[in-house]
Amino acid sequence: MCYNTDIKEFYYIRYIHVIFDLISIEVDIMHDICIIGAGVVGGCVARELMKYKLDVVIAEKMGDVAMGATKANSAIVHAGFDAKEGSLKAKLNVRGSKMMEEYCRELGVKYKNNGSLVLGFNDEDRETLNALMQRGIANGVEGLRVVDRDEVLKLEPNIGDEVVAALVAPTGGIVCPYELCMAAVGNAMDNGAELKLNFPVTRIEKTEKGYKVYSGDEFIEAEIVINCAGVYSDDVARMAGDSSFTVTPRRGEYILLDKEWGTLVSHTVFQCPSKMGKGILVTPTVDGNLLLGPTAEDISDKEDTSTTASGIETVRRMASRSVSGLNFGGTITSFTGLRATGSVGDFIINCKDGFVNCAGIESPGLSSAPAIAEYVRDLLIESGVRLTPRENHISKRKPLHAFRELSNDEKNEIIKEHPEYAHIICRCETVSEGEILEAIRTNPKPHDLDGVKRRTRSGMGRCQGGFCAPYVVELLARELGCDYQDITKFGGESYINIGKTKE
Amino acid sequence: MIKRIKKELVIVGGGPAGMSAAVAAYERGLRDILILERDNALGGILRQCIHNGFGLHRFGEELTGPEYAHRYIEKVLEYKIPYMLETMVTGIDKNRILTAQNCKEGIFEIEAGAIILAMGCRERPKGALNIAGTRPSGVYTAGTAQKYVNMKGYMPGKRVVILGSGDIGLIMARRMTLEGAKVECVCELMPYSGGLARNIEQCLNDFDIPLFLSHTVIEIHGKERVTGVTIAKVDENRRPIMDTARFIECDTLLLSCGLIPENELTRSAGITIDRVTNGAVVDGSRETDVKGIFACGNVLHVHDLVDYVSEEAEICACGAVDFIRGQAKGEADINIRTDGKVRYTVPRKLTEIKDTTLYFRVSDIFRDVRLTVKSADRVILSKKKQKLAPGEMETVTISADVIREIKNGEITVSLEA
Numbered sequence: 078m079c080y081n082t083d084i085k086e087f088y089y090i091r092y093i094h095v096i097f098d099l100i101s102i103e104v105d106i107m108h109d110i111c112i113i114g115a116g117v118v119g120g121c122v123a124r125e126l127m128k129y130k131l132d133v134v135i136a137e138k139m140g141d142v143a144m145g146a147t148k149a150n151s152a153i154v155h156a157g158f159d160a161k162e163g164s165l166k167a168k169l170n171v172r173g174s175k176m177m178e179e180y181c182r183e184l185g186v187k188y189k190n191n192g193s194l195v196l197g198f199n200d201e202d203r204e205t206l207n208a209l210m211q212r213g214i215a216n217g218v219e220g221l222r223v224v225d226r227d228e229v230l231k232l233e234p235n236i237g238d239e240v241v242a243a244l245v246a247p248t249g250g251i252v253c254p255y256e257l258c259m260a261a262v263g264n265a266m267d268n269g270a271e272l273k274l275n276f277p278v279t280r281i282e283k284t285e286k287g288y289k290v291y292s293g294d295e296f297i298e299a300e301i302v303i304n305c306a307g308v309y310s311d312d313v314a315r316m317a318g319d320s321s322f323t324v325t326p327r328r329g330e331y332i333l334l335d336k337e338w339g340t341l342v343s344h345t346v347f348q349c350p351s352k353m354g355k356g357i358l359v360t361p362t363v364d365g366n367l368l369l370g371p372t373a374e375d376i377s378d379k380e381d382t383s384t385t386a387s388g389i390e391t392v393r394r395m396a397s398r399s400v401s402g403l404n405f406g407g408t409i410t411s412f413t414g415l416r417a418t419g420s421v422g423d424f425i426i427n428c429k430d431g432f433v434n435c436a437g438i439e440s441p442g443l444s445s446a447p448a449i450a451e452y453v454r455d456l457l458i459e460s461g462v463r464l465t466p467r468e469n470h471i472s473k474r475k476p477l478h479a480f481r482e483l484s485n486d487e488k489n490e491i492i493k494e495h496p497e498y499a500h501i502i503c504r505c506e507t508v509s510e511g512e513i514l515e516a517i518r519t520n521p522k523p524h525d526l527d528g529v530k531r532r533t534r535s536g537m538g539r540c541q542g543g544f545c546a547p548y549v550v551e552l553l554a555r556e557l558g559c560d561y562q563d564i565t566k567f568g569g570e571s572y573i574n575i576g577k578t579k580e
Numbered sequence: 581m582i583k584r585i586k587k588e589l590v591i592v593g594g595g596p597a598g599m600s601a602a603v604a605a606y607e608r609g610l611r612d613i614l615i616l617e618r619d620n621a622l623g624g625i626l627r628q629c630i631h632n633g634f635g636l637h638r639f640g641e642e643l644t645g646p647e648y649a650h651r652y653i654e655k656v657l658e659y660k661i662p663y664m665l666e667t668m669v670t671g672i673d674k675n676r677i678l679t680a681q682n683c684k685e686g687i688f689e690i691e692a693g694a695i696i697l698a699m700g701c702r703e704r705p706k707g708a709l710n711i712a713g714t715r716p717s718g719v720y721t722a723g724t725a726q727k728y729v730n731m732k733g734y735m736p737g738k739r740v741v742i743l744g745s746g747d748i749g750l751i752m753a754r755r756m757t758l759e760g761a762k763v764e765c766v767c768e769l770m771p772y773s774g775g776l777a778r779n780i781e782q783c784l785n786d787f788d789i790p791l792f793l794s795h796t797v798i799e800i801h802g803k804e805r806v807t808g809v810t811i812a813k814v815d816e817n818r819r820p821i822m823d824t825a826r827f828i829e830c831d832t833l834l835l836s837c838g839l840i841p842e843n844e845l846t847r848s849a850g851i852t853i854d855r856v857t858n859g860a861v862v863d864g865s866r867e868t869d870v871k872g873i874f875a876c877g878n879v880l881h882v883h884d885l886v887d888y889v890s891e892e893a894e895i896c897a898c899g900a901v902d903f904i905r906g907q908a909k910g911e912a913d914i915n916i917r918t919d920g921k922v923r924y925t926v927p928r929k930l931t932e933i934k935d936t937t938l939y940f941r942v943s944d945i946f947r948d949v950r951l952t953v954k955s956a957d958r959v960i961l962s963k964k965k966q967k968l969a970p971g972e973m974e975t976v977t978i979s980a981d982v983i984r985e986i987k988n989g990e991i992t993v994s995l996e997a
Contacts, residue, residue, distance in 0.1 A: 333707075380803065383714045410707030412715065485582050485679075489686040496683035501618065501668040504842075541705035543721045547732060562734055566717035571804040573717055574734035575831070578759050 108134050111290050111299035113278050113313055115142035115521070117254055117446045118435050119305035120261035124184075125450035126457075127268035128472075129464040134297050135262065135270060136290060138277035138309070140568025141528045142262045142521050143255035145307040146442070148531065149331065149382065149414025151371060152362055153345055154250035155441040156193060158213025158221060159355060165424045165452075167216045170441040173448035174248060180447045181252060184260035185476025187363035193249030193345040194233065196399055197242040205349045206244040213246070220247040233342050237399050249345055253363050254443050255531050259521060261446075264474045266520040268467060273297065274524075275568070278306070281316040287431055288317065301462070303433040303453060308379045308417045310425075310436035317432045322425050324437055326379050326415035327354070329371025330388035332396075335407040335539055339365040346399050354416075355440065357395035359403075364534065369396040369403070371414065382413040409539060416440060424449070428456040477516050477532050480509070502552070503545040505538025513549060517556045524557065526550060527567040546573070582679075584689040588612035588904050590678055592669050592845065593698035595624020596886045597877025599652035600893035601696045601900070606659045608901045614690070615656070615663035616680055622656065622663060623649035624700055625723070626886065628730045631751055633778070637887035648886055672849040674870045694872045694900040697846055697860070698893065701878040703748070704838040711743075713799040718806030722748040722836040729755060737832025741809050742766040743797045745773040745780070747884065747971075749836020754783035756834075763787070764828050767795040767811050769818055772945050774838070774971045776884055796820060797833065806831050839882045849873060856924040857881040863929040864936045865899025865909065866892065874900045881926050881939070884973050888939070892926075914986055919994035921946065923970075933984060937977045940993065942968045949995045951976055956987040968995070 110126060112119045115137035123135050137144075154177045160166035181188035197203045206223050213221045222245050229236050229243045236243075266272060280291040287300035306313040311324040339361050348356035354373045362368050372388045389411050397403050419425050419437015426435050426449065433456060435449055442449075458464060480488065480498060491511075492499045498511030516523060516532040523529050526536065529549050536542030536549065550564045550573060557564075565571040589605055591598045594617030602615050621627065626634070629645025636642060639651065656663065667682040676695050681687040703721035720728075720736055726748065728734045738761050742749045745768040753763045766784060771794050773780055784791050792811070798820045799810040813824040841859040851868040852861045859880040860868040867874050876896035877889045902909070914930040916938070925938045946968045953961035953976070960982050968974060976993070 332710075383799075384712050386712045386798065389710055389712065405710075406708075408708055408710060409705075411710055485687045489582070492681075492683070492686040496686075499681045499683045499686055500666055501670075501681070504618065504668070505844075507668075507670060539705070540702045541707050543703055543705055543724045546724060547727050561732065565804075567804075569804040571717035574728055574732075574736050575738060576735050578729055578733050578735055580735075 106298070107286060108132050108297060108299040110134070110301045110303060111136055111288070111297045112303045112305055113290065114138075114145070114305035114307055114310070115258070115262055115272060116145050116147040116305060116307050117143065117258040117261070117443055118438050118449055119303075120258040120265065121446040121450040122303055122305060122435065122453050123265035123270050124261040125454050127265045127270050128467055128470055130467050131464070133265065133270040134299065135265070135272045136276040136278060136292070136297055137272065137274050140274050140524055142272070143258040143531065144567075146414055146416055147258045148255045149412050150254055150329070150416070150443060151358055151360065151440070152251055152254050152368065153193070153358070153360060153444065154188070154252050155444045156213065156221070156246035156249040157216050157218045157441070157444070158209050158244070158246060159350060160216065160441065162212060162215045165426060166441060166445070169424065169445035169448040169452060171217050172451075173441070173445040174250070176447045177250060177252060177444065181257065183472055184257070184264055184474045185479065186252065186257045186260045187478070188250060188252045189363055190248070190250045191344055191361065192245065192247045193347060194229065195244040195246070195347040195349060196229075196236070196240045197244075197349060198239045198398070199241065202349045203242050206242060209244055209350075218246065218248060221245070233344060233346065235341050235400050235402050236346070237397070237401055239398060251345060251360060251363050252443070257443070257446070259532060260474050260476070262521045263519065264471065267471045267474065272521050278313055278316065281313070283317070283430075301431045301433065301457070303435065305435045307438070308415050310417060310434065314434055314436060319429070319432070319434065322436060323420045325375050325418045325420070326377075326381070327418045327439065328374045328376050328381065328388075328413055328415060330384050330392055330411065330413045331368060331370030332389060332392050332405070332411045333409045334367040334369070334404070335409050336365045338367045338404060338407045341367055341402060342400055348395070348399060357392060357399070359396050359400045364537075366409065375418070379415065382415060384411050384413050388413070410541065417442075426452060426456070428460050431460070433457070477512070477519060480512050481507070502548050503533070503535035503538065505540050506534040508533045508535040508545075510552065513552055514556065517553065524553075525565045525567050525571070526553070526573065529553065582687060582689050583685065584691060586691045587614045588693040589614070589696065589900055590690055590692040591615045591696045591698055592672075592678070593617065593624065593700060593877070593879070594619075594622040594663055594665075595698060595700050595877065596626055596649060596652065596889050597700070597879070597893045598624070598696070598698035599649070599656055600890040601698060601876060601897040602661050603652060603655045603659065604894040604897035605901050606661055608898060610901050610904065613661050615661065616667045616669055617663060617665050618668045620666050622653050622665070628723075628726050629751070630730050631755070634886050637885065638890055669845060672845050672873070674850050676872050693904045694874065696896055696900055697873065697875040697879050698877045699842045699845065699879045701839040701841045701882055703835070704840055706835055709835070709837060711797055711800055714802055716800070716802040716804055716806050718802065718831055719800065719833045719835070722746070722752040722834045725832075725834050726752055726755065729759060735759060735761065737761060737806075737830075739830045740764065740832045740834060741797065741811070741828055741830045742834045742836060744768065744836035744838070745775050745791060746836035746838060747775040747779050749834060750775045750779040750783040752834055752836070753789050754787060757787050757789065763789045764830055765790045765792055765811075767792050767797060769796045769814060770794070772969060772971070776971060798825060800833060801827070806833055809833055839878065841879045841882065843879060846875065846879070854924060854928060857926065859926075861928045862926065863931040864895075864927045864934070865902070865932070866896035866927065867899055867903070872903055881924070884971070888973065892939075912983060912986075913989050914983070915990045917990060917992045919992060921995040922951075922993045925993055930983060934980050935977060936983070937975050938993065939973055939975050941973055942970055942995065945969050946995055949997065952994050952996045953978065953982075954992045954994065955985065955990070960985055960991070962996075
């Protein structure tokens with residue numbers, strides 16, 4: 078417990094709270110930490126802090142975790158040669174990239190060290206590649222080398238005709254960002270963290286002991302607030318009196334291709350970076366699809382995740398320059414993500430009066446997330462918070478995809494006890510009722526169709542839920558104890574059915 | 581070890597194709613048959629097709645989908661043909677070993693004498709269409725909406741725009757209207773409808789629902805639920821003409837933009853897939869290029885009428901029974917080519933000298949043309965056709981005598997002026 082409060086007293090207060098809850102009397106309780114935002118940064122910070130005897134609440138605006146930039150980005154673990162030497166981005170990227178494999182193993186998250194290539198199309202690019210390599214070496218990235226076309230072709234036979242050279246970064250990797258976030262939040266919850274969904278922060282009030290974080294009339298009181306609010310992190314900081322930075326949403330459009338095309342390249346293939354980002358990439362995903370994108374366009378609307386005809390066209394054109402043989406007939410979906418681009422040019426991570434900012438976490442934010450969490454922990458220690466390791470801390474998590482990775486004999490053992498694991502609901506991705514029920518019952522619990530989709534891949538395949546959605550809606554309604562027509566696609570008013578027939 | 585059973589004939593799919601094939605195989609004297617169906621009842625997609633118009637050719641009466649299915653379910657029950665429900669086949673290899681799973685048996689294998697693939701098809705989803713805009717709730721394929729309305733009793737929306745004039749889209753335009761929804765319009769990218777003429781008449785015209793040909797949806801609006809779509813006319817290259825763009829308020833967008841045969845299992849067995857039909861390449865008996873594996877129904881190519889599906893399934897069942905009984909074929913080895921105006925034929929190959937009907941579709945609307953079959957530049961068959969449309973499957977029968985005349989192991993089916 079931070080600030081020298083007795084742990085026993087804390088649990089006593091919690092106990093009283095539970096009793097009072099039972100007789101429906103509101104009691105304000107003081108938490109140690111309130112994290113605003115359940116994206117991958119908030120999730121990793123929560124997981125890190127739950128290693129210690131702390132009482133953590135995560136406040137999330139949406140009806141599920143991973144709903145902002147976390148669910149729509151390039152899903153890349155960058156090697157760390159992009160960021161300026163000495164920057165926080167460089168330091169946390171390289172550290173995060175080194176941590177990622179073990180981090181994912183503990184959490185049961187799919188990660189692959191597939192290596193990455195930055196392609197050069199002319200002599201000017203070649204210079205850029207060399208400069209990137211030098212920067213990477215200065216940042217502590219291992220194994221970098223620049224190779225000619227012949228060598229590139231050996232690594233990637235389907236590379237574009239115009240490619241003359243490439244920077245090879247063997248430490249680059251891929252990970253599923255929303256899976257990482259769900260696992261980190263889930264692990265924090267396994268250790269006692271509380272997740273408050275549908276809690277958009279509207280006001281923050283400094284109190285004697287800490288802060289009151291309001292959503293309408295409801296509030297969470299905590300000694301320390303950690304702002305991990307993504308594109309809204311400037312607004313949240315301003316609520317606490319910090320106007321030192323702004324965050325601009327940078328729109329990035331993506332195309333996802335069918336698994337049939339998932340092996341067209343094995344590395345993550347970048348183009349030379351520009352001021353607006355790392356350019357259009359082509360990469361396999363850990364689930365075996367091929368991902369192309371993103372565009373980069375600064376916008377003002379923090380909610381505008383629409384795709385545009387011109388954006389999709391740009392992705393197609395630019396990606397086709399990197400890789401030959403792309404077939405856009407194999408498109409499963411296209412989507413837009415918003416990167417939280419800060420006004421400072423680097424990650425904005427600082428701590429003042431018990432208010433911590435993790436803001437402007439644009440790329441390489443996913444790669445850095447585990448390292449950001451450590452960095453935040455160290456900031457707290459520096460500011461005088463005493464951290465005592467949690468007894469019986471659970472560091473590992475059983476992955477939701479554990480069942481599908483078993484052998485048929487092992488699956489049959491489970492099916493004997495739980496026959497619902499043999500009942501296939503999603504044909505395209507072969508997801509069983511058992512796996513869907515397990516996901517619905519596992520923290521952080523999904524409450525809508527897209528939540529189930531992100532956890533189980535049900536509806537993620539080529540029919541995009543055409544067949545399985547009506548069944549998944551039924552399972553959700555049954556498990557959540559609500560009516561069929563109350564189930565939404567992704568919370569709010571996104572109802573799937575608007576009423577009964579004959580009404 | 582995984583349990584393995586043996587069966588003479590395994591049929592994957594208990595819809596109209598699978599059931600028709602099972603009944604036909606039984607009537608040819610085969611007894612060791614097993615139907616594997618992934619849903620919780622036999623009938624396939626017909627279960628949700630509660631409109632009438634099925635069975636005109638086959639039974640000479642207008643049945644609803646469930647009634648049509650019931651005719652075959654009764655036969656399956658009468659003949660005591662074994663079937664397993666809620667059973668999903670997850671793999672087939674070229675030695676005809678199937679891997680399947682259900683709650684009762686767990687994961688198990690079946691060694692089959694012959695296999696008939698009858699998995700049907702699925703609808704082209706929104707993602708494949710690359711429509712710009714937001715990704716709210718309220719966008720469904722027509723078939724999914726049909727399932728919500730007809731099977732579950734729920735309304736996916738009250739104010740509807742339909743993109744694509746495929747038959748399910750047309751049927752759903754009428755269904756949604758009858759259920760009290762307002763269907764604003766049907767937009768069709770092509771200058772002609774992809775659906776049957778009778779459906780345009782009975783589902784749109786009878787309800788004053790406008791059909792906008794050469795139109796598409798260029799943007800979807802709405803954050804959580806659809807609030808509207810922008811539609812626009814397209815030019816001859818199917819590119820939107822931006823100054824014709826207009827907003828239509830609606831809460832639902834239904835998609836009826838094509839059906840795709842569901843051939844994951846077919847591919848897993850290493851069977852060659854026809855690039856045009858997205859179904860297996862088959863010969864006259866509907867045998868694929870992997871010995872003893874046959875295919876019929878919408879998994880092979882998308883049919884307009886279930887009557888033709890049953891017909892094809894019977895041909896397929898005869899082929900499979902002959903195979904099981906060791907009857908050799910191969911007195912012919914003829915490839916069938918098409919000119920592009922004729923997009924494809926099923927079958928693609930002839931391996932027997934007997935009267936054979938070719939099923940085909942054309943790529944555009946053609947009037948007063950001759951359907952021509954040529955062998956080595958010599959016309960061996962020519963038939964006058966008044967009107968051919970992409971939405972209507974056509975047939976032509978080649979007699980055994982004509983097949984005997986074929987030279988060089990190849991014929992070309994084309995449209996001539």
